[in-house]
Amino acid sequence: MDLYVNNETSRLRKVILGIANSNGPTPTLEEAYDPKSIEHIKNGTYPKEEDKVKEMAEVLEVLKKYNVDVYRPELIKDYNQIFARDICFVIEDKIIKSNILPNRDQEIEAIRYILDQIPQEKLIKLPEEAHMEGGDVMLHNDYIFVGTYRGDDYANYITARTNVEAVEEIRKHFPHKIVKSFNLRKSNTDARANALHLDCCFQPVGPKYAILHKNGFLEESEYQWLVDFFGKDNIFEITADEMYEMYSNIFSISEHVVISDASFTRLNAWLRARDITVEEVHYREIAKQEGLLRCSTMPLVRDKN
Template identity: 65%
Template sequence: MLNLNVKDEIATLKAVVLGTAESCGSTPKPEEAYDPKSLEHILAGTYPKEEDMIKEMDAFAAVFRKYDVALFRPEVLEDCNQIFSRDIAFVIENKLIKANILPDREKEFEAILHVLEYIDPEHIVHAPEEVHVEGGDVMPWNDYIFVGTYTAPDYSDWITARTNKEAVAFLKEQFPHKTVKSFELRKSSNARENALHLDCCFQPLGKGKAILHKNGFLVKEEYEWLVDFFGKENIFEITSDEMYHMFSNVFSISPEVVVSEKNFTRLNDWLKEQGFTVEEIPYAEIAKQEGLLRCSTLPLVRE
């Protein structure tokens, strides 16, 4: 059995589900794009090829093996994009919460049922239908749960709005002993402006550090709350170009070890200066779908 345990983003990782790029299907039609960045690459003829994405995910898997992390992969569904396992479920403390994601992606959850067999069914929570939530918007951080959301009246008009106010209320109900702190994110059909999930503009790291992008937040005070929480001197502020390339979507294997994209030179140099071990891997093709390293993982057990 797996004893689920995730209290933050950085404690030493013991077990994880890493998505898969196998049989991810042909290039979608423009009208099938889930986000503005994918659409950009579909129209430009630069949408990533399956074989390139498989290589990138193999490199990520190799890092997990290097650190003795128990690695689970989804069952491969034919012609289905299963790269972003963070979207389909997330773990807080000892509960695995099944996300309510875009209806077309429901079958992705079924592809991890073989993993759920290792989990006590009492610890698997199905969010009610009106709760829209994706794991990229949810970050457990000790006594806090940080949640990215969008609560404007035009919520349903945005395919990029993935977590609603009902989700915030639901998390408060599930974890009454924690402070659920929500942040309004900027939704846009321009990929350089759009914060698809909270982890597209914010990421807490070990050693009291964090990555932030100011323009991803709609409410200046909410952004400033995070700056005060971590301390200005501990924050790596990314540009809109760096947000577009997903600089904040790195992944911590432990408080000292961060997996990052090898082309993120400015960030990786800063991380090394702060004393982190940086595992640099190629992930630029996957990034074209507005998701990166954190998006591809579903941590199950951290120390």
């Protein structure tokens, strides 16, 4: 299989979509690894498997509507396999295997049948000390935007998934790209003050636009760099509550078509006013696990510009 992804919005041709079947029992508080899941476990509102399966089926139907080739992970019994973006990601014609939380290691084996179709020289395995998840990697043509956490207390945050060593590895493997990193706000306990990944507070959309949340960034200068880069008039600024609901975690099929949650009325109206078709799905249950549409999809092939 020939891979190619160079940005977030070119026409999608092939994608991995996670699965919610046999998702396992509700985790204990000790087993949860993000504050939003912890919140719903405590409240007794953690999502049920049948609801998550139904929500992912809606996304599959939209992808089929646009003739996208969809690959699914092989089923691992009683295992969370929804968030395909975390375990690997494509940059240009190479696929990078993430170094993720140890209790999620089996997830990569569920897509082994896909990796076996890719030439070995196109597979990049990061060194053990370089931690990275795909939600922190955002492609924008000449740029690779990477969310990270630079604090000395990195090891104290289960929500810090990409470290500075991984940013340097990306620079090493893609020296012709401009790699721009962003220091993200982390919290183990407050989902409204936690940018789990870069795509929880930022994403390019359409031909020239971006969704952005200021408080997701620890350094205002880095947030301002994005404002200046895209232009203030081209940015949809989301509130803390909208970040919590995961407004920035929609998914682009092309510059002119996105999949978004039906509840995102303010965002969806803004996109439609800019001639972007919004395919609405219901993803409120999966959102309770602090992931949404971009998290559960991993593009393998997009058109070259």
